[in-house]
Amino acid sequence: MIERSPFFDALTYAVMIIGLILVVIPFWIVIVAASQSLQEVSRVPISLLPSDQLWVNLSEAWDRADLAPKMLNSFIVAIGVTVGKITLASLSAFAIVFFSFKARMICFWLIFITLMLPLEVRIVPTYSIAANALLPFQVILDTLGITGLVQAVSGVQIALNWNLLNSYTGLILPLVATATGTFLYRQFFMTIPDELVEASKMDGAHPLEFFFDVLLPLSRTNMLALATIMFVSSWNQYLWPLLITTDRANFGTVVMQLKALIPAQNGTPDWNVTMAGALIIMLPPLLVVAFMQRWFVRGLISRDK
Amino acid sequence: MAQITIKGVKKNYAKTPVIHGVDVNIEAGEFVVILGPSGCGKSTLLRMIAGLEEISEGEIAIGGTVVNKLEPRERGCAMVFQNYALYPHMTVRRNIGYALKVAKVPKAERDERVMKVAQSVSLEPFLDRRPGELSGGQRQRVAMARAMVREPKVFLFDEPFSNLDAKLRVAMRSEVRRLHRDLGVTSVFVTHDQIEAMTLADKLIIMNAGRVEQIGRPTEVYNNPASRFVADFIGSPAMNLFEGEFDAEGHFVHGAGGRMNVSQLNGVRQPGRKVVLGVRPEGVRRTGADAHGAIPAVVDYVEELGASRLIHADANGSRIVALDNDSAELKSGTPVHLSLADSALHLFSLEDGRRISH
Numbered sequence: 001m002i003e004r005s006p007f008f009d010a011l012t013y014a015v016m017i018i019g020l021i022l023v024v025i026p027f028w029i030v031i032v033a034a035s036q037s038l039q040e041v042s043r044v045p046i047s048l049l050p051s052d053q054l055w056v057n058l059s060e061a062w063d064r065a066d067l068a069p070k071m072l073n074s075f076i077v078a079i080g081v082t083v084g085k086i087t088l089a090s091l092s093a094f095a096i097v098f099f100s101f102k103a104r105m106i107c108f109w110l111i112f113i114t115l116m117l118p119l120e121v122r123i124v125p126t127y128s129i130a131a132n133a134l135l136p137f138q139v140i141l142d143t144l145g146i147t148g149l150v151q152a153v154s155g156v157q158i159a160l161n162w163n164l165l166n167s168y169t170g171l172i173l174p175l176v177a178t179a180t181g182t183f184l185y186r187q188f189f190m191t192i193p194d195e196l197v198e199a200s201k202m203d204g205a206h207p208l209e210f211f212f213d214v215l216l217p218l219s220r221t222n223m224l225a226l227a228t229i230m231f232v233s234s235w236n237q238y239l240w241p242l243l244i245t246t247d248r249a250n251f252g253t254v255v256m257q258l259k260a261l262i263p264a265q266n267g268t269p270d271w272n273v274t275m276a277g278a279l280i281i282m283l284p285p286l287l288v289v290a291f292m293q294r295w296f297v298r299g300l301i302s303r304d305k
Numbered sequence: 306m307a308q309i310t311i312k313g314v315k316k317n318y319a320k321t322p323v324i325h326g327v328d329v330n331i332e333a334g335e336f337v338v339i340l341g342p343s344g345c346g347k348s349t350l351l352r353m354i355a356g357l358e359e360i361s362e363g364e365i366a367i368g369g370t371v372v373n374k375l376e377p378r379e380r381g382c383a384m385v386f387q388n389y390a391l392y393p394h395m396t397v398r399r400n401i402g403y404a405l406k407v408a409k410v411p412k413a414e415r416d417e418r419v420m421k422v423a424q425s426v427s428l429e430p431f432l433d434r435r436p437g438e439l440s441g442g443q444r445q446r447v448a449m450a451r452a453m454v455r456e457p458k459v460f461l462f463d464e465p466f467s468n469l470d471a472k473l474r475v476a477m478r479s480e481v482r483r484l485h486r487d488l489g490v491t492s493v494f495v496t497h498d499q500i501e502a503m504t505l506a507d508k509l510i511i512m513n514a515g516r517v518e519q520i521g522r523p524t525e526v527y528n529n530p531a532s533r534f535v536a537d538f539i540g541s542p543a544m545n546l547f548e549g550e551f552d553a554e555g556h557f558v559h560g561a562g563g564r565m566n567v568s569q570l571n572g573v574r575q576p577g578r579k580v581v582l583g584v585r586p587e588g589v590r591r592t593g594a595d596a597h598g599a600i601p602a603v604v605d606y607v608e609e610l611g612a613s614r615l616i617h618a619d620a621n622g623s624r625i626v627a628l629d630n631d632s633a634e635l636k637s638g639t640p641v642h643l644s645l646a647d648s649a650l651h652l653f654s655l656e657d658g659r660r661i662s663h
Contacts, residue, residue: 195390198357203404203451204378213403217394 030282033275034058041272053272061277065257066249073168074235074253075284080172081234082227089181089226090219094211096182097189098197108186115179119240130170130244134160166247175234181226188222189215224295232285254281306333307368307381307458307491309354314363316349316515324349324515326363331493331508333368336485338494340502341512342538348463350512351495355461356380368458383452384461387468389444391436397423397447398432404455422454425487426480442473446480453488460485462494466501478504499539503527511535533658536583536651542615545589547582547623548655551575557582563621566598569647573663579655586615588649589627592642599642600625604635618643 028048033041035054040047061067096108119126129135138160141147147158164170192215200210216223238255245251261277263269289296309331316324324346331337339347352358354365356377365372372380383404391400398419399406405415423429426446436444445465452460462481466474478501485492496502502509503523511518511526511534519531530536536544549559555574557565559582567574567582592599602620616627618641627643635641652661 193388193390195386195388196392198355198384199386199390199392199451200403201357201377202355202382202384203407203455205403205407209407214392214394 030275030278033272034279036272038268038270038272041275042269054276057272057276058280061261061273061280064273065254065260065277067254067257067277067280069250070252070254070257071284073171073251074255076168077171077175077237077241077253078231078235078284080168081175082230084172084176085178085181085230086223086226088176089185090211090216090223092182093185093189094207094215097186098207098210111179111182113179114177115183118178119174123239123243126174126240127243130164130174132160133162133164165244166251168251170244171241171251171253174240175237181230184222184226185219188219192218221295221298224292225298228288228292228296231288235285257281306489308333308366309459309491309493310364310366311350311354312364312366314350314353314365315361316346316353316358317361322515324353327512327517329510329517329520331491333491334489336492336494336505336507337510338496338502338506338508339510339512340496340499340538341518343497344514345512346515347495347497347512351461351463351493354380354459354493355382355384381458382461383455383457383459384463385445385448385452385465387464389436389448389468391444391447391451393436396433396435397428397439400436400447401428401450401454404451408455418454419450422450425453425484426450441469442477445469445477449481449484453484457490460490460492462492462496464496465494467496467498474498474501481505499541503539511538513538529660530583530651531660533581533583533653536653540585542586542626542628544583544585544651545625546653547625548579549582550577550579559623560620561622563600563623565600565645567645567650568598570650570652570663573652573661580661581653581655581658583651583653584645584649586626586628588646589625589643590646591616591627591629591631592644594642596642596644599644602641602643604637604639604641606637607635616641 029046032048032050033046034057035050035052036047036057037051037053040051040053092107092111096104096111132138138147138158141158141160151157164173196214197210200214205213236255237253241251241253241256245253245256248256258274258277258281261274263271263274309329311327311329311331314324314327315322327350329337339350341347349358353360354367356372356375356379360373367380367382392403395403401422402415402419405418410418419432420429423432426449428443428446428450431439431443431447436447439447445468448465466477469477481494482505494502494505506523508520509523509526510520513534519526519535521529521531526535527539530539530544533546537546547557547559547565549557551574552558552564553576555568555571555576557567557570557574557580559565565582594601600620602618602625605617605619605624608615608617613628613630614632616629616635618625618627620643625643650663652663653659654661
């Protein structure tokens with residue numbers, strides 16, 4: 001719909017500006033509060049102009065929340081999830097789109113269903129698996145009576161145990177296994193013309209050569225878009241890291257650590273330090289989005305062929 | 306160079322048969338064109354040779370080896386696709402060389418072979434461009450170079466020129482002819498364009514509805530069509546076909562009681578026999594009213610072709626087209642007399658459409 005009239009132009013601009021203000025105001029308040037001293041931030045009403053205490057507050061937040069190792073943890077988790085997810089998504093979509101095997105549709109729907117079951121919904125079973133990743137196999141062995149049989153024969157009791165609590169593996173793996181990426185890749189792979197697949201067959205390429213030489217280069221923009229989404233969403237994870245890490249000192253992430261910066265009920269109300277911490281913590285995803293947004297938009301909407 | 310033997314090949318898509326048993330022998334070094342209307346199974350047959358479609362029944366052998374169970378890469382065929390199917394993210398050089406890279410040919414040798422092939426189809430100036438920056442004709446040449454670089458035993462072409470404009474098609478046709486003469490590789494070319502088929506083929510295979518209608522040299526197929534379908538399909542303008550039967554005096558009766566004197570068909574004129582009589586427009590001439598066997602007709606309209614013209618006329622309820630070199634003005638509704646050249650008559654059974662020799 002294209003409409004051109006001065007009134008309509010003014011209206012659209014007004015809507016856009018209101019939207020922009022709504023989005024920007026919280027950021028502005030964070031930046032302003034992070035730059036004020038304790039006295040300034042406690043004043044009512046709060047001043048909406050920045051002050052000169054930004055650096056002091058930032059370093060105070062950095063030290064108090066012990067952000068250096070937590071930043072590293074967050075990066076490891078976010079990058080691990082991003083890389084893992086892209087690998088898993090592209091390979092599973094490759095299998096679903098380009099190979100015709102009997103269980104293809106079942107596999108696709110199983111993956112698709114997980115879209116409707118986000119981590120928050122299945123957090124208790126996921127936790128129990130993370131506590132012992134081999135639990136499903138143990139259950140199978142127990143139900144089939146194999147455990148009892150082996151014990152009766154050899155006297156050895158089978159007790160499988162692989163604990164993922166307090167580990168990077170445990171932080172990363174459950175976040176990797178969701179369907180969004182597979183779905184995005186599937187949609188892209190379905191736009192690849194059949195003749196391209198056939199040409200590579202005639203050229204003598206093995207399926208994996210086709211995958212690495214043709215599909216991956218063609219899906220670069222999709223990959224960057226997916227990487228952006230995954231990095232931001234795994235950086236922002238709160239519930240899962242909170243649940244799985246009891247060893248906060250070694251495996252805590254920055255988003256969990258934000259809680260440590262919120263003033264205690266009867267403590268000093270130094271919200272300026274809290275805001276400075278928030279500023280530090282939201283900076284990496286902001287930079288990633290700012291840097292990737294060109295690819296991000298292209299990867300989600302257009303097909304450059 | 307390799308011989309291709311196709312024996313009793315059938316293709317079913319989930320119980321629906323699309324190819325009903327094809328037997329063809331393609332000699333080593335031969336240029337074979339498979340011609341037919343869309344949906345006749347010609348592309349499916351080609352893709353079965355290539356290994357891109359499974360063979361439901363029967364056997365295909367290339368150079369004496371049965372290839373039914375072989376992967377495309379093991380069959381030694383190279384294919385040129387209708388939509389070029391170039392890798393959009395690779396340069397022309399990498400597109401052409403990809404098959405060699407996959408085959409782990411050393412880089413120096415690869416570059417040399419790519420260069421040689423690129424020269425033979427005049428692509429050297431474009432080696433570092435992407436397919437997106439090339440014109441349709443250039444892209445098709447890249448596709449051909451990509452097929453040639455592997456030095457295959459067999460070339461397969463799947464309607465390669467149907468996306469090109471008419472002029473480019475003619476140019477590409479002679480290019481393909483030249484390459485075949487130089488390389489002498491067995492080639493199978495699928496098309497629905499009969500001019501392409503007639504000009505390129507050593508041997509023509511006409512297919513219709515999953516069956517082979519006729520196999521033969523282009524002139525043979527043109528002069529002696531084996532069935533009503535081939536007669537109708539080959540030749541432009543199309544052959545005149547009249548459905549009718551012979552009467553007691555041996556005249557051919559058609560349309561709304563029109564009668565033709567066809568004494569040259571002596572021997573097959575059993576009274577009451579239902580047949581289709583065919584005659585090409587160049588076998589129909591304008592004559593005087595008193596000429597022997599003249600057929601009275603009324604001009605419907607005239608199609609000017611430049612050097613000659615086509616007269617579309619109505620002869621007693623049957624439509625007839627005549628090729629005419631005269632330039633005298635003919636208006637719609639003018640009565641004319643037409644005669645059929647003796648040697649140009651084709652006779653087909655009305656029942657099964659097969660040719661009746663006479």
